[in-house]
Amino acid sequence: xxxxxxxxxxxxxxxxxxxxxxxxxxxxxxxxxxxxxxxxxxxxxxxxxxxxxxxxxxxxxxxxxxxxxxxxxxxxxxxxxxxxxxxxxxxxxxxxxxxxxxxxxxxxxxxxxxxxxxxxxxxxxxxxxxxxxxxxxxxxxxxxxxxxxxxxxxxxxxxxxxxxxxxxxxxxxxxxxxxxxxxxxxxxxxxxxxxxxxxxxxxxxxxxxxxxxxxxxxxxxxxxxxxxxxxxxxxxxxxxxxxxxxxxxxxxxxxxxxxxxxxxxxxxxxxxxxxxxxxxxxxxxxxxxxxxxxxxxxxxxxxxxxxxxxxxxxxxxxxxxxxxxxxxxxxxxxxxxxxxxxxxxxxxxxxxxxxxxxxxxxxxxxxxxxxxxxxxxxxxxxxxxxxxxxxxxxxxxxxxxxxxxxxxxxxxxxxxxxxxxxxxxxxxxxxxxxxxxxxxxxxxxxxxxxxxxxxxxxxxxxxxxxxxxxxxxxxxxxxx
Amino acid sequence: xxxxxxxxxxxxxxxxxxxxxxxxxxxxxxxxxxxxxxxxxxxxxxxxxxxxxxxxxxxxxxxxxxxxxxxxxxxxxxxxxxxxxxxxxxxxxxxxxxxxxxxxxxxxxxxxxxxxxxxxxxxxxxxxxxxxxxxxxxxxxxxxxxxxxxxxxxxxxxxxxxxxxxxxxxxxxxxxxxxxxxxxxxxxxxxxxxxxxxxxxxxxxxxxxxxxxxxxxxxxxxxxxxxxxxxxxxxxxxxxxxxxxxxxxxxxxxxxxxxxxxxxxxxxxxxxxxxxxxxxxxxxxxxxxxxxxxxxxxxxxxxxxxxxxxxxxxxxxxxxxxxxxxxxxxxxxxxxxxxxxxxxxxxxxxxxxxxxxxxxxxxxxxxxxxxxxxxxxxxxxxxxxxxxxxxxxxxxxxxxxxxxxxxxxxxxxxxxxxxxxxxxxxxxxxxxxxxxxxxxxxxxxxxxxxxxxxxxxxxxxxxxxxxxxxxxxxxxxxxxxxxxxxxxxxx
Numbered sequence: 001x002x003x004x005x006x007x008x009x010x011x012x013x014x015x016x017x018x019x020x021x022x023x024x025x026x027x028x029x030x031x032x033x034x035x036x037x038x039x040x041x042x043x044x045x046x047x048x049x050x051x052x053x054x055x056x057x058x059x060x061x062x063x064x065x066x067x068x069x070x071x072x073x074x075x076x077x078x079x080x081x082x083x084x085x086x087x088x089x090x091x092x093x094x095x096x097x098x099x100x101x102x103x104x105x106x107x108x109x110x111x112x113x114x115x116x117x118x119x120x121x122x123x124x125x126x127x128x129x130x131x132x133x134x135x136x137x138x139x140x141x142x143x144x145x146x147x148x149x150x151x152x153x154x155x156x157x158x159x160x161x162x163x164x165x166x167x168x169x170x171x172x173x174x175x176x177x178x179x180x181x182x183x184x185x186x187x188x189x190x191x192x193x194x195x196x197x198x199x200x201x202x203x204x205x206x207x208x209x210x211x212x213x214x215x216x217x218x219x220x221x222x223x224x225x226x227x228x229x230x231x232x233x234x235x236x237x238x239x240x241x242x243x244x245x246x247x248x249x250x251x252x253x254x255x256x257x258x259x260x261x262x263x264x265x266x267x268x269x270x271x272x273x274x275x276x277x278x279x280x281x282x283x284x285x286x287x288x289x290x291x292x293x294x295x296x297x298x299x300x301x302x303x304x305x306x307x308x309x310x311x312x313x314x315x316x317x318x319x320x321x322x323x324x325x326x327x328x329x330x331x332x333x334x335x336x337x338x339x340x341x342x343x344x345x346x347x348x349x350x351x352x353x354x355x356x357x358x359x360x361x362x363x364x365x366x367x368x369x370x371x372x373x374x375x376x377x378x379x380x381x382x383x384x385x386x387x388x389x390x391x392x393x394x395x396x397x398x399x400x401x402x403x404x405x406x407x408x409x410x411x412x413x414x415x416x417x418x419x420x421x422x423x424x425x426x427x428x429x430x431x432x433x434x435x436x437x438x439x440x441x442x443x444x445x446x447x448x449x450x451x452x453x454x455x456x457x458x459x460x461x462x463x464x465x466x467x468x469x470x471x472x473x474x475x476x477x478x479x480x
Numbered sequence: 481x482x483x484x485x486x487x488x489x490x491x492x493x494x495x496x497x498x499x500x501x502x503x504x505x506x507x508x509x510x511x512x513x514x515x516x517x518x519x520x521x522x523x524x525x526x527x528x529x530x531x532x533x534x535x536x537x538x539x540x541x542x543x544x545x546x547x548x549x550x551x552x553x554x555x556x557x558x559x560x561x562x563x564x565x566x567x568x569x570x571x572x573x574x575x576x577x578x579x580x581x582x583x584x585x586x587x588x589x590x591x592x593x594x595x596x597x598x599x600x601x602x603x604x605x606x607x608x609x610x611x612x613x614x615x616x617x618x619x620x621x622x623x624x625x626x627x628x629x630x631x632x633x634x635x636x637x638x639x640x641x642x643x644x645x646x647x648x649x650x651x652x653x654x655x656x657x658x659x660x661x662x663x664x665x666x667x668x669x670x671x672x673x674x675x676x677x678x679x680x681x682x683x684x685x686x687x688x689x690x691x692x693x694x695x696x697x698x699x700x701x702x703x704x705x706x707x708x709x710x711x712x713x714x715x716x717x718x719x720x721x722x723x724x725x726x727x728x729x730x731x732x733x734x735x736x737x738x739x740x741x742x743x744x745x746x747x748x749x750x751x752x753x754x755x756x757x758x759x760x761x762x763x764x765x766x767x768x769x770x771x772x773x774x775x776x777x778x779x780x781x782x783x784x785x786x787x788x789x790x791x792x793x794x795x796x797x798x799x800x801x802x803x804x805x806x807x808x809x810x811x812x813x814x815x816x817x818x819x820x821x822x823x824x825x826x827x828x829x830x831x832x833x834x835x836x837x838x839x840x841x842x843x844x845x846x847x848x849x850x851x852x853x854x855x856x857x858x859x860x861x862x863x864x865x866x867x868x869x870x871x872x873x874x875x876x877x878x879x880x881x882x883x884x885x886x887x888x889x890x891x892x893x894x895x896x897x898x899x900x901x902x903x904x905x906x907x908x909x910x911x912x913x914x915x916x917x918x919x920x921x922x923x924x925x926x927x928x929x930x931x932x933x934x935x936x937x938x939x940x941x942x943x944x945x946x947x948x949x950x951x952x953x954x955x956x957x958x959x960x961x962x963x964x965x966x967x968x969x970x971x
Contacts, residue, residue, distance in 0.1 A: 039583050043803045045576065046563040046585060046682040050718045078799050080845070084818045089802030145818065147807070276845035278854060281689035281796055283718045 003205040003243065005236045006213055007165035011178060013062075013157040013188045014126060014196040015055050020153035021125040022049030022092065027155075029194060033148035041153035043087025048282050051076070055155035056099070056286060058187040059123045061296045062157065063100025065181055065303055066118045070288055074099045076123075076280040081273065085128035085147050093158075095277040098122035099286070105161075106305065107177045109169040116174050117162030128152040157188075163202065163213065168232035172225050175199055176326050179225075180304040183328060192224050199228050204249070205239045214239075214249060219263055221255045231256035235263050314343040323351040327358070328365035335372020341379040349375060353393060357400055369402050378406040384419075385466050391415040419466035421473065424457070427465070428473045431456045439478055447480040483508035484645035485965065488554050488702040491648060495542065495553050502535035502542075502553030502597060505648070509555045509599055513646035516964050521621050522631075522641040524560045525568050526600035531555060534597040541595065548595030550705045556591060557647035559638045560601035561608055561684040562693070564588055567598075571684050572606045572616035575804045575811045575829025585682020586717065587651060587693050587710045594709045599647055602637030606831045607801065608658055608686040610634050611903040614894055615833045622890070624666060624962035625929055629887035632662030632903070638696045639666040644965045649697045649706050653683055655690045656789055657883070657907025660919035663696050664882035664932020667921045667962060669703045669949070670696045672907075674939045675914035676721035678707075679714030685800040687793035688719075690911040700920060700950045704728050707942070726940045731947025737771030739948065742875035744936075746782045747906045753885045755925030760881045763922045763933050766955040767948075777871055779878075781863035782909050788860035789908045790901060791844045795854050797834075798841030804829060836897065864912045872938040877948050880906045882919040882932030906934060915939050918949045921958040930960070 020027055023040035039047035060070055077095035103118035129151045134143030159178065165171050179197060182190045190197040199222055204214035219235055222228040234256075239249050254263035302310070304325045311321040314337070324333050329350045336346040358365060378395060381387045387395055387410055398409030410416050418424055431453055432439045442449050450471060457470045474480070483491070483505060494500045510528060517523060538553035558564065561571045563581035565588075570576040584592070591598065605615040613621040613636025621636040623629040624644040631640040635652030639662035642650050652659035654672035663670025671694045678693045685691060695706035707728055714720045741764075748760060768774045806812035806825030813828050815821035830838070844853035871878055883903055893900040910917040915938055922933035933952050937945035 039581075042808060044563075044581065044583075044809070045569070045571070045579075045684040045803070046581070046583075048681050048717050048719075050716060080799055080802065082802065082805065082819070082822055084805075084807050084822075087803060087808065088799075089805060090799045274847045276798075276842065276847075276850075278795060278799070278845055278850075281687075281719075282685075 001244075002208045003240055004208045005166055005232075006163045006204050006206060006216075007167075007171050007232060008163040008202045009161050009165065009171060009174060010200045010202070011159040011175070012198040012200075013159065013182055013190065015058055015155040015157055016186070016188050017052055017054050017058070017155055019052060021052050021055055021123070021155040022153055025153065029196070031150055033146070033150060036150040037152070041087065042149055043089075049092060049280075051283060051286070052155055055123060057292070057296055058185070059099050059121060059157050060288060060293070061185055061300060062159070062182065062187065063103060063121045064293070064297055065185060065300055066100070066103035066105055066121065066159075068100035068103030068118060068121060070100055070293060071097055072288055073097065074286040074288065076283045077277045078280050080276045083127065084145065085130045085149075085152070087128065087149060087152055091124055091127065092280055092283070093124035094122035099288070105174065105177060105181075107170060107173040109167065109173040111169075114164065114166070114170050116164045119160040119162055121157060121159050124156050124158060126151050126154040126156040163204075168229040168236065171201060171232050172229040175225050175228055177304060180326050184301055184303055184307075201228065201232055203232055203235050203239070205236065205243060215251050217249060217251065218253045219256060220253060220266075223258065227256055227258050230261065231263060234261065238263065311343065311347070316343050316347040320347040320351040323355060327351075327355060329354065332365070332368065332370060332372050332375060336375040336379070337372075339373045339376035341376035345379045346375055349379065349396070353396055354400075357397075368400070370396070370399050374399055374405055381406060381410065385469070386410070386417065386419070387415055388417055388466070391417065414464070417464050417466045418461060419469045421469065424465055424469055424473055427457050427460055428470065428477065431460060432474070432477060442474075442478040442480050447475075450474050450478070450480055482512070482645065484512040485961070486648070487699045488550065488648050488697065488705055489699070491554060492550055492552070496547070502538040502555075503532060505553060506531045506535040506555050506597060506599065509646050509648065512644065512965070513600075513641075516624070516644050516646060519622055519627050520624060520640055520644060520646075520964060521619055522602055522637040522644065522646060523557070523600045524570060524572065524603050524618055524637070527567055527598065530567065531597050531599045534592075538595050538597060548593065549709065550594075551591065551709050552595030553597060554595075554648050555597045555599040556706075557600050557602045557638055557641045557650035558588065558598060559604050559608075559635050559650065559652050561604060561653055561686075562587060562651060563682045563684065564598065564601065567601065569601065569684070570618070571608070572604045572618055573829065573831070573834070574617045575825065576809075577617075577811060579810050583682065586679035586714045588682065590710050590712065596709070602635070602641055602650060604637055605634035606834050607684070607797070608634040608653055608655055609797070609833050609837055611657070611661055611900050612888070612893065613637060613662070614890065615831055617831055620890060623887045624964040626887065627964065629889055629929070630665070632665035632883070632887065634658040634662070635670070635696065636662045636666075639663050639668055639670065642666070642668045642696050642698060643962050649695055649702055651693055651706070651710070652696050653686070653691055653693050654907075654911065655686045655793060656911050657904040659694045659696060660907050660917060660932065660934060661883045661903055664919045664921070664930065664934075665887040667930030667958070667960065668696055668698055669700055669918065669920055669953070670694065671703045671707060671918040672910065672916060673707060673711060674721070674916045674942065676719055677711045677725065677942075679712070679717040679720050681714055681716040685796075687796040688800060689796060690789075690793060692911075700918075700946060700953045701732075703918065703949075704732065704946055726942045728942045728946055730943035732950055734947055735770060736767055736948055736951045738773075739877070739944070740773045740775060740875040741767060741948065742871055742878045743774060743776045744782065744878050744880045745776050745778045746780070747880040747909075751884050751902070751905070752881055753925075755927070756881045756883070756885060756931050759923040759925065759931040760933060763952060763955065764879070767951065770951060770955065775875060777874060779864075779867040779871060779909065781860060781867045784860045785864050785909045785912055786901065786905050788857040788864070789904075789912060790840070791853050791857035792861065792912075794837040794841030795844045795857075796841065798838045798845065801830075801834065801838055833897070861912045864909055865914075868909070868913045868915060868938070876937075876944050877941070878936040879948075880934045880936070882906060882934040886925045886927065886929035886931055910936050913939075916942050916945050918945055920949045920952045920956070922952060922956045923958065924960055930958075
């Protein structure tokens with residue numbers, strides 16, 4: 001029997017607000033543990049939450065970008081559970097009246113466009129971070145735990161999809177697209193490795209063509225887009241094997257182990273969780289009026305899908321457009337095009353050499369030492385034959401290494417080629433004289449010997465002559 | 481008259497006339513406390529050094545011509561569920577034993593900004609859960625009128641300290657009557673403001689949607705003064721009122737002629753003790769004689785208010801008290817795992833009444849029970865609000881006895897939580913509705929114990945509430961003093 005995978009994704013996005021969700025503490029990553037804290041985010045007795053307006057607005061903005069309906073009245077709830085890094089032992093979250101409901105996102109894994117329904121987008125607060133000491137670092141064997149409450153209370157947005165995704169590739173495409181939108185809106189730095197963007201996936205199988213849903217498994221702990229795809233592929237294979245052998249899939253939470261390349265069962269005994277949600281009495285309902293919606297709508301920049309279409313229309317091919325937008329390279333690209341670079345060539349450089357460099361050095365696009373003007377200059381130098389295609393790659397690596405503008409690098413590394421006919425004529429004439437016999441044979445019709453003379457000129461110029469220009473000069477002189 | 485027995489208004493007059501100093505006032509309440517505390521146990525903490533320091537500062541400010549307002553230099557007590565920077569705050573619970581908060585509650589900041597001197601922290605039922613101040617991990621407070629009786633609760637320490645003169649005024653918190661009922665049982669004035677007028681920031685929450693801080697004083701005028709000092713919008717409390725605040729003094733001195741006063745039928749007949757009823761009726765006659773129009777009316781939903789309250793308050797408390805887990809502050813009892821440590825800390829840290837309410841609330845919010853309990857209670861709450869709205873279409877204020885009985889005996893109701901819960905039957909409805917209410921002493925019963933008369937007003941109706949309360953105070957001409965305050969030692 002063939003099975004169809006049914007996948008839904010829950011995404012947690014840490015918002016890039018300057019202060020936390022319910023207090024004025026700063027949100028910066030990497031501060032000394034327990035320094036960005038106050039009575040509110042430590043859950044001290046008597047402290048009360050006050051909602052961060054910007055976080056509310058940004059959540060609505062994402063909802064608008066995903067074509068959600070925005071609730072005119074939205075309510076915070078308390079989600080009750082005991083956990084050492086949850087200071088109040090309840091999380092302020094949203095339950096049956098979230099800010100945004102019923103949107104969608106179209107994704108393309110390269111096969112066809114899939115419309116993924118967005119069930120809801122809501123706002124909540126993050127927990128503290130526990131570090132387990134001793135043992136293997138896992139909670140069970142730990143000898144003790146340290147808790148850092150710097151993360152406690154950071155605004156966390158949760159985006160929940162309908163179970164509309166059908167393959168690991170689509171899941172990855174969805175995650176990539178959502179991440180691009182979040183980045184385009186500037187509401188999160190969306191770094192999976194730092195946990196500011198976290199994906200959990202629910203996956204179940206059902207016989208191809210059947211409607212009822214199978215038993216779902218929640219997969220957690222995927223720290224990259226690639227591991228999301230790998231984890232789902234593994235989990236689908238695992239469940240297929242279970243079902244094929246006549247077994248049944250257990251409803252559970254499984255953790256992705258990146259090194260082992262497999263999912264592992266979480267808690268052996270799955271606690272039935274009753275979160276006893278009830279309206280947060282310390283907060284009043286959020287009222288969202290049409291004026292606010294209009295204002296927020298006007299802040300939404302061109303979204304990735306529209307931007308890709310716009311790049312394709314400018315002559316960039318589909319795959320390159322996708323890489324530019326997903327890879328955070330749009331700004332350099334746009335700037336290069338504004339500085340006069342043809343779109344297609346700028347895209348080729350960025351999606352080829354530059355992306356390879358980023359992957360090799362594990363760098364963020366923001367840290368790139370190449371700006372749009374520099375890229376435009378490089379493209380122009382190649383076009384004007386001031387550098388050869390091969391030398392241009394060296395020029396780029398110099399620029400990326402911080403050696404200065406392309407022209408400066410080309411000069412410093414002595415990579416400018418001689419394409420000026422005046423400067424080349426002398427060398428060409430010299431070589432024609434030195435190899436008079438060969439020149440004679442060319443004049444006699446053996447034009448295949450032109451290449452020999454070009455090689456001699458290149459040798460004499462230390463490789464800096466433009467071979468095309470040399471070729472043209474020799475043919476002109478010999479009438480070949 | 482001993483300085484400790486003065487009203488805030490009179491003490492303030494003498495301070496400004498340079499007849500006394502704030503240090504004198506602190507010493508006066510300290511002497512009164514030293515004579516009464518052994519019996520009364522109104523205080524958990526007396527911050528003598530802190531109070532003297534603040535008093536000296538208040539005195540020098542006044543000498544330098546800087547007058548911070550009507551509370552300048554006045555020693556005031558705080559119920560020990562309001563956090564005070566550096567001063568132990570326990571909520572009368574073992575679980576917070578020794579905890580020194582790193583911050584001041586907004587009301588504390590406001591009192592200090594108004595020049596008031598914080599004298600100490602008063603006893604309460606653990607986490608404000610109770611009506612007798614017997615549920616304190618540090619021992620009960622006694623009633624200054626009769627030490628074999630309870631002072632009421634949960635703000636029993638605050639009410640007793642004001643009644644006996646070991647504070648000029650105190651702050652209490654009122655979730656279901658915890659200011660008004662002890663005020664009634666101790667023969668002092670206790671007022672619960674409209675929900676949202678006084679910041680809850682720094683009040684250790686019992687039931688967030690019901691809790692409100694208010695004054696306990698010896699006169700209605702002092703209650704107005706303290707209320708004005710602590711009320712005001714607070715950006716740190718999202719439920720803090722943002723509109724224009726009522727002028728609490730607008731009705732003072734106007735009397736009650738022409739006002740329509742509604743008597744709540746369901747809360748003034750059955751179940752009310754004879755002595756309380758007699759005193760209540762006499763006051764109605766006096767008000768009528770002053771020209772008020774008295775009308776009896778019905779609030780049918782109040783029959784269910786107590787039940788709704790005992791679902792909503794425990795439900796909220798089950799979450800509010802979840803933070804006491806031994807991880808970050810307070811009592812920690814070790815365990816094999818973090819979960820066991822939390823459970824053991826909570827087991828040992830909370831007393832039986834708190835445990836009972838946490839369990840009740842957890843149950844009421846559980847999947848499958850939510851609709852039948854918590855959901856239903858919220859509907860009753862809406863009905864209560866609607867009943868009050870309808871009533872205020874007909875009358876200016878409503879009145880009831882504050883409590884069905886005068887002070888009851890120590891230990892009398894501890895074995896029967898339900899009979900204890902009934903002590904709050906007259907006060908709970910205005911917590912559900914969020915409206916203001918005040919208890920004013922109206923006389924003594926046949927045993928010589930004070931009886932409280934409650935005035936209820938619509939939301940933001942503090943002006944008319946104080947107007948009627950002032951008339952009640954005048955008509956009662958209540959000048960009796962508790963035996964403990966006038967006993968030989970205190971004379």
